Amino acid sequence: MQFQVSNLIPVLPELFVLGLACAVLLTDLFVTDRQRILPYGLAQVGLVVAAVLTLWVAGPERQVVLDGSYVRDPMSDVLKLAIFVVTFAVFVYAKDYLRQRELFKGDFYALGLFAMLGMMVVVSANSLLAIYLGLELLALCLYALVAFDRDSPLASEAAMKYYVLGALASGMLLYGMSMVYGATGALDFPSVARAVADPGDQRLVLVFGLVFLVIGIAFKFGAVPFHMWVPDVYQGAPTATTVFLGSVPKLAAFALAMRLLVDGMGALHADWQGMLVILAVLSMAIGNLVAIAQANIKRMLAYSTISHVGFLLLGLLAGTGDGYTAAMFYAIVYALMATGAFGIVMLLSRAGFEAESLADYKGLGQRSPWFAGMMLLLMFSMAGVPPTAGFFAKLFVLQAVVAVDMVWLAVAAVAFSIIGAFYYLRIVKLMYFDEPESQEPLQAGWDTRALLSLNGLAMLYFGVFPAGLLAACNFAVG
């Protein structure tokens, strides 16, 4: 391995975030409870710097470094930027929530940054080993974040469940990787892809391994039938963790699928397409149907996530440049929607009151017309009603599946989205058509309010001007 400085420039953002996370952890040791804002501020400033660094090293060409195990390409640039933006928003939303519950510690931000580093590694991985390392770094931090409120039995239970199932999924993934390695003799994706293109008598082993890879990916996405952990973990975790868990890792999961399935196993598209069709249809069906029966908004949003994953998979399974673009657009829009929706959940909560029940949203239109309006935009965006971003996200993936002559899949998708519209509408109904149960004013600070407003309006902005983001996604993967 050669350590030349020029070799390290493409991984500058990762190195910086690693240093940043350590710095946040160390700073936290030396500050008093009143100065906790310092590690938080450091993390936020660091995120901005990381974004600038990413922009600085970005470019249209593809750079492979660290002996072929790491790649910097437009897809990794765009996804990393999206990860920074969403993480920034998550950190802001989480601040007040954590403070009200005396959980405002630097650990949260350090763990968040390490998890983000794991995602960056997944996004830029060019070999099976690198992608697995990134994934484990991400997962371990998330387990700890779920259990962050250590006095809450519900959170501990969720963390335990997440850990056991996550370990199982990692094992599956690793098993699949070992099969692929055994059949191709290579770990880096270009070599794997070459070997897969001409599999000879190894084809059966490869497809066998592929099944396990898809299971691993499906688990990380939370696609049915590997979705069992999603509702429990979303509900059990502190909302500050749920907002992180429910948004950013989906971008990493998208990258995971792109790297493993497209970069690595692209030649087996016909095989994994069938598997993804099953996952997508089941996810859209179960996600949307079960969400209707939920009385807890975090659980409802968890099932809604599952259904969105189904839509996202539609873009991936199309297997075309347009399909990947659509899926990436969907992933980014989804991450923004989820952050906003959980952000509103945190906005309504206060010490001793989690605002988790659907009934807590009654009369929000009277209590706070502005944030009810933002939630309205987010809900209609999730339902896919124009003129919001969610509509274009759905439109693009539908277009991708119709382009590959899978009209029936598009019809199934729109049918499930009608079912989905019902439970999003129910939130709007509660907010606007019912009388409020409490008149408690909202306690969030100005930064949370401003960012949440921006987040809601972004739904409208990307719904009216989707061209820019779409062009960026197309530049990244098209």
Place this chain on the structure above:
Amino acid sequence: MTADWPILSFTIWLPIVGGVMVLASGDKAPNVSRWTALAVAVLTFLVSLPLWSGFDVGTAQMQFVERAPWVPLLHIEYYLGVDGISMPLILLTTFLTVLVVIAGWEVIQYKPHQYMAAFLLMEGVMIGVFAALDAMLFYVFWEAMLIPMFIIIGIWGGPNRVYATIKFFLYTFFGSVLMLVALIYLYFQTGSFDILGYYDIKLGLTPQILIFLAFLTAFAVKVPMWPVHTWLPDAHVEAPTGGSVILAAIMLKIGGYGFLRFSLPITPDASQHLDWLIIFMSLVAVVYIGFVALVQQDMKKLIAYSSIAHMGFVTLGFFIVFTILHRADVHSGAALGVQGGMVQMISHGFISAALFLCVGVMYDRLHSRQIADYGGVVNTMPVFGALMVFFAMANAGLPGTSGFVGEFMVILASFRADFWYAFLAATTLIIGAAYTLWMVKRVVFGKVVSQGVAALQDVNGRELLVLGSLAVVVLILGIWPAPLVKVMDVTVQNLIQHVAVSKL
């Protein structure tokens, strides 16, 4: 023709921007909101007038065209234009929105700024539907329409409003998503979302039929046609007066407009293949729904069912074209049905609006919509009684009112198609007269039935202005419909020629 300034964009965005301003004005100063809303609505109406005055009736081409890329990667454009079919509907929208704003002036006391804003947003979006020539732009406006209406019914509606509004939303959403899939399919046939581009492509019969059915679900739910009409009576009964007016007068017309803009020209062969289905559904609406209207106890429900029956006339007029074209002994008159349907849409827009406003006037005073609670209203409200009787007559298709013109044209055209179509359609003249006049008899005439009715005040200046202007329009269109027919004539002729050519 093209104007020097983007009239269509102005008529779309002025009310939307105005609506956001009204929304931002908050509930501290309701009168400011009301006056701003009125100013915006009037201004929009004035801005839309050049569409009529500058309209070239000699061409079937799109006029006032505006075109700019929107999502270049997928060839989605911001593409607007009007022809003889859409232009009158846009004017109908801008005119009625002014009246709706005035009609809600004192009546709406709960959050008037949001109410006014919702209607202004609706106006802009509905004009967008009529003016869009890009399928995705059309779809965005089409769906965006649901959000303000959902809120309007849900917040200012009657006791059962939540059920009604969710039913309304899910029904129409269901109808439109299938259309979305059809539009995407068409995109892959032509490589763009240009609606006019869809007119000229060849399509096999099976794809045409599937596309036709997808369009049919969208438009039939919107019109609404029997048997997917059940959301309408619920939505109407629960909606506030203004909501009912917009719903009946304009949103239903969007379904009819969709048939002319999409179904007929894009899938002519499928339309011809399945015209029996539409004609059957239309005749069921005319006859059966007419009888259903007869037994209603609730005035708004009665008018809602009457709307369904009248819209049955519209779809009947549109789809008898093929029968006429294929009868060897008839050489002209195919356009008459489509024109009749169009006139009927415009006229029904005014008449149903007026009837819902009449019910609103009474409801504001007695807070009941039940026919049984009224009786002898004319004794205490003579001016109102006269106006209500006039609109009821128009609804029943009395010659001299606009209601007669459309129905007569459609019946005349259906005679050329098939005697029995005409026979069944003409029964509406009897049933329509029966349910409307019977309602009027029970509500307006007779003895004063209760203390409440005895204490009624006659219409005030504001109500008189609204109802009076509608009466004038209904009368003018009834006596002298020629300008309206002339505006759409060339466009309709062109459409007929187009659908006569097979796309197979």
